[in-house]
Amino acid sequence: MAEPTVFERIVAREIPAEIVLETDTIIAFVDIAPKAPMHVLVVPKTARYRDVVELAAGDPALLAEMVQAAQAIARERAAGDFRLVFNTGELAGQTVFHAHAHVLAGSLGEDSLA
Ligand code: 5GP
Numbered sequence: 001m002a003e004p005t006v007f008e009r010i011v012a013r014e015i016p017a018e019i020v021l022e023t024d025t026i027i028a029f030v031d032i033a034p035k036a037p038m039h040v041l042v043v044p045k046t047a048r049y050r051d052v053v054e055l056a057a058g059d060p061a062l063l064a065e066m067v068q069a070a071q072a073i074a075r076e077r078a079a080g081d082f083r084l085v086f087n088t089g090e091l092a093g094q095t096v097f098h099a100h101a102h103v104l105a106g107s108l109g110e111d112s113l114a
Pocket residue numbers: 006015017018029030031032033034041086087093094095096097
């Protein structure tokens with residue numbers, strides 16, 4: 001069996017995290033190395049999907065649930081507007097191969113993407 005991803009270990013409470021939202025299917029927690037005043041990761045609990053492309057093909061309803069969670073988190077923890085980032089593949093900066101969305105908010109310029 002493959003090693004559990006760091007996100008599976010957070011779901012299992014083996015690694016501590018500042019959890020901001022949890023449902024039966026997803027968990028959201030503050031990124032350990034924030035790139036914006038608000039930087040939360042929204043993660044499906046299942047490790048079945050390596051990235052957003054697999055997730056969109058395999059379970060589009062779960063992806064939609066993640067987008068709704070991102071909006072709820074941005075409303076609660078920031079002014080409501082947010083940026084959703086899915087790094088997909090190593091060359092795009094993906095380091096954890098367990099699908100996840102970066103929810104960024106606060107002080108985001110039009111000319112920055114990170
Ligand atoms: P990726 O680079 O794969 O798109 O995003 C992985 C993200 O997970 C990074 O932004 C990184 O800071 C975050 N991360 C990695 N390990 C941990 C951890 O143990 N706890 C938390 N809260 N975030 C983590």
